[in-house]
Every structure is written in structure tokens, then in C-alpha cells.
Amino acid sequence: MVFCTPDPARDEVDGLRELEPGLFLASDLRLAGELERPVLWLMWPQQRVHAALLRRPRLVYDCVDHASLDPLHGPAMEADRAALAREAERVLATASRLAEGLRPLREDVLLVPNAVAPEDFALPPGAPIPEDLAAVLARGRPVVGYMGAFAPWVDWALLNAVTARAPDLSFVLLGADYGGALARLAPRPNVHVLGERPHPALAGYACRLDAAMIPFVLDEVTRAASPVKLHEYLAAGAPVVSTPIDACLGEPAVAVAEGPDAFLAALRAALGRRDDPAHRALRERAVAANTWAARVEQVLRALGAA
Known part of the structure; x- marks a missing residue:
């Protein structure tokens, strides 16, 4: 081939x-x-x-x-x-x-x-924390993450509204900037743009997120998307919150929300679910199927x- x-x-x-x-x-x-x-x-x-x-x-x-x-x-x-x-x-x-x-x-x-290779997101015990992430974790706030392209299909208005309303949360963003889309992100003390990382390094970040997000606009492009990050988040054990794109609708392991207030409320509800046995079972079932x-x-x- x-x-x-x-x-x-x-x-x-x-x-x-x-x-x-x-x-x-x-x-x-x-x-x-x-x-x-x-x-x-x-x-x-x-x-x-x-x-x-x-x-x-x-x-x-x-x-x-x-x-x-x-x-x-x-x-x-x-x-x-x-x-x-x-x-x-x-x-x-x-x-x-x-x-x-x-x-x-x-x-x-x-x-x-x-889909996902689950073994890529099985962090071995005692694995070192990436230095840039360690600096964020040292602030003592829950960490919400995004891994993927900084592109026009990201809902920057939603992301700016959510980060502005949640100074008690840290937002970690990993990915490459396509076409200067990242310029639409408002700089805030609780927003940490860490840039692009090689795929083998992503588990070191994803496995330490309290929640992960897919804040996409709703259009013909995103409704026809199959985000790899969805499966990678779940394999890393991160509770996921997404806007209502087709790939996430009907997935029990994902909380779907639209608009800043609902999206932030869903993120806050997700923060305690990483170690919840029932939610872990939903995530594991979703990973096994994909x-x-x-x-x-x-x-x-x-x-x-x-």
C-alpha cells in the first residue's frame, strides 16, 4: 500500500x-x-x-x-x-x-x-509532566484542554466568552495555527497557548486534563467532521464537552452544549467525572468501539x- x-x-x-x-x-x-x-x-x-x-x-x-x-x-x-x-x-x-x-x-x-490507538494514550506510571504543563498545574486550578488545529472551524467567540467567564479555570491549548486563526483568541491570564507538539507527546498532556473540549462552530464543515481528538481525549480518560456536531451527538461519554453559558456549565459539570466509575465505563466503551x-x-x- x-x-x-x-x-x-x-x-x-x-x-x-x-x-x-x-x-x-x-x-x-x-x-x-x-x-x-x-x-x-x-x-x-x-x-x-x-x-x-x-x-x-x-x-x-x-x-x-x-x-x-x-x-x-x-x-x-x-x-x-x-x-x-x-x-x-x-x-x-x-x-x-x-x-x-x-x-x-x-x-x-x-x-x-x-479512531484512536488506545495504547498511545496509556500514560505509564511515574511519567514526567511536561514542563510547560507543570507550570500551569502549579497554579492549582482545574485544567481544561484543547488539542488540535487553531483554525476557522474553532468557535473563537465561544472560546473567548467561556475563558472570560471562568478565571478560576486554566485553559491549555495545543496545536498549530492555520491561517492566523489564533489571532482571534483573546489573551487572558488563564489561557495558555502551548503550541504544537509531536503526537507521541500528547498523552503527557491529555492524561492530565480535568476536562477536554471541542468548541467548533456549527456549519457544513464541522457537521461533516470526524475529530480524531474526540477519541484521543476519551482514551486519555478526559471527560469531553463539545458543541453539537454530528460526531458527538448521541455519544453518551460526551456532554454536548451550545452557547457560552451552557458550554461553561457543561465544563464545570465535567470536572469531577475523570474518576467517576460510571463515566469511566462510558469512556472505555466508546474507546473500545473506535x-x-x-x-x-x-x-x-x-x-x-x-
Whole structure:
């Protein structure tokens, strides 16, 4: 299986790198031209032209986000999307709304939401506390966290209102700033922007949160989202509060709230739930139902390889 990265520098690949037996990461698909009948995994419709570089590839189209998020979105991209949906051996979608949008093109779309590797968020006893987080914990306040992109889909008005009304809580924000969206966050003494961290380091933060949040705006993009952070928060044992995006509605382990007053009230109610046996059971059930291992088996079965 070959995955072509759009960001070779970030993924630390220059050419073709075998991550594990049979799984390759490529910065230039021409280097995989000698592989016979590889599975070419595509997330961006405009990449379908790369199939011509490989020997009889098996195409998998994995639709992971609403099309409007792509800066190249327009009539040409929609034409590529329709063609890829027809040509691919399997079409996957991470959210029900994405699947529904593809079904006029392809009835057999397979719903494969994002998930988590629980072992990545099982912090070993005695693991050191990251220094920047230790400084926040030393203030003695409950800590509410956010892990993910600082992007337009974050409800900055909601976040600013909540942090202003809760000076007794510390808010820790981890992630990369996309397009300068972070400039919309009001600076406050109880808000701590710690920046982006490598994935293996996230457990050191997430496992020490009193609550975690998904403060997204409600629009066509977020309603079609499948946030990885949802499953990572739960695997880390953090009670989760979210705005009512589709991925969180109906999940018993998540408190859903809309508007500053309701959202802050839900966060305060979540603070004591990390060690609550009943809530822990809900979190564990949600994690067990959404593991990457299970998703892999689902896709392999669909490809006839399981």
C-alpha cells in the first residue's frame, strides 16, 4: 500500500520510505513505479492523476473532510472527485454526511470514521509532566484542554466568552495555527497557548486534563467532521464537552452544549467525572468501539485482504 504525502518535509520523507512491511510513504510516486498492483490510497481528488505512474494500482478514495476545506475546491476539483469516486475500487468516508454526499456517485461508500490507538494514550506510571504543563498545574486550578488545529472551524467567540467567564479555570491549548486563526483568541491570564507538539507527546498532556473540549462552530464543515481528538481525549480518560456536531451527538461519554453559558456549565459539570466509575465505563466503551485496529480490519475486509 502506498500513501503519497502532500507534505514531505513534515512527514520526513524524501522519496519512498517503507514504514512497515508492505506500507510505503512517498513524496514522489514515480519511485513506487516498480511495485506490482499496489493499493494507492488517495484523500485528495486531484491526486488521481498519480495512478498513471503505477502498475495497475488498486485505487482507494478516502474522503476525510468537506470538499470546501480544500483551497483548490471548484468545478475542476468536483470533476476529479466524481471521476475518482467512479474509478476507485473502494470509496471510504469518515462521516455520515460525507458518505451521503458521495452516494449519488457511488452507492457502496464505506463509512470508516476516525479512531484512536488506545495504547498511545496509556500514560505509564511515574511519567514526567511536561514542563510547560507543570507550570500551569502549579497554579492549582482545574485544567481544561484543547488539542488540535487553531483554525476557522474553532468557535473563537465561544472560546473567548467561556475563558472570560471562568478565571478560576486554566485553559491549555495545543496545536498549530492555520491561517492566523489564533489571532482571534483573546489573551487572558488563564489561557495558555502551548503550541504544537509531536503526537507521541500528547498523552503527557491529555492524561492530565480535568476536562477536554471541542468548541467548533456549527456549519457544513464541522457537521461533516470526524475529530480524531474526540477519541484521543476519551482514551486519555478526559471527560469531553463539545458543541453539537454530528460526531458527538448521541455519544453518551460526551456532554454536548451550545452557547457560552451552557458550554461553561457543561465544563464545570465535567470536572469531577475523570474518576467517576460510571463515566469511566462510558469512556472505555466508546474507546473500545473506535480503535484504529478495528478500522484496519474493516478496510482490509473490504479490500478482500483480511
